[in-house]
Amino acid sequence: MVRKEIITINGVPGAGKSSTADLVARELGYDRFSSGDFMRKIALERGVTLNKLSEMAEKDTSIDQAIDEEVKKLRNRGGTVIDSRLAFHWIPESFKVFLDLPLNISKERIFKDFEENKLRQASEKRAGTSEEVYEKITKRLESERKRYRELYSIEDHTDKKNYDLVVDTNKNNLEGVARIIVRSYREWLTER
Numbered sequence: 001m002v003r004k005e006i007i008t009i010n011g012v013p014g015a016g017k018s019s020t021a022d023l024v025a026r027e028l029g030y031d032r033f034s035s036g037d038f039m040r041k042i043a044l045e046r047g048v049t050l051n052k053l054s055e056m057a058e059k060d061t062s063i064d065q066a067i068d069e070e071v072k073k074l075r076n077r078g079g080t081v082i083d084s085r086l087a088f089h090w091i092p093e094s095f096k097v098f099l100d101l102p103l104n105i106s107k108e109r110i111f112k113d114f115e116e117n118k119l120r121q122a123s124e125k126r127a128g129t130s131e132e133v134y135e136k137i138t139k140r141l142e143s144e145r146k147r148y149r150e151l152y153s154i155e156d157h158t159d160k161k162n163y164d165l166v167v168d169t170n171k172n173n174l175e176g177v178a179r180i181i182v183r184s185y186r187e188w189l190t191e192r
């Protein structure tokens with residue numbers, strides 16, 4: 001398999017996928033694509049929350065297929081960092097990264113991020129407590145697992161065996177995570 005100059009990043013909600021992808025892309029001078037942002041735009045267009053869109057996607061496969069088609073278009077484009085749940089699957093010759101974080105820390109990050117993230121504010125209903133955030137993210141992960149299993153026979157998109165690199169974003173700050181990814185990616189590109 002020919003290795004592509006593409007980095008695909010997945011992780012649990014709140015692990016810092018978007019921020020990490022932005023920094024890694026900037027460091028490498030690569031383009032950037034976020035399927036999460038694309039999904040939020042679909043939710044906005046339909047006038048629903050992100051969780052509601054996930055529920056709708058369980059019955060309407062066109063939602064996931066539209067997102068996946070956008071990711072697949074990037075397969076032949078080098079110099080790209082993709083923040084996406086399934087890009088590791090659609091672009092297996094990419095450098096596949098998983099950002100790990102305990103969900104009890106995820107919920108706090110997401111709760112705090114809501115104050116600053118305009119796209120999140122527009123596409124998601126504000127949770128009153130971090131416990132409500134926890135319920136939403138676990139429900140969303142369950143919905144994604146169910147959909148991806150039924151649509152693509154992917155048992156678990158968060159299974160760390162699917163990835164070339166797993167980084168704990170609780171033990172490393174954003175800059176440290178980006179440094180680990182860039183260093184590992186460069187090593188991966190030169191391996192034969």
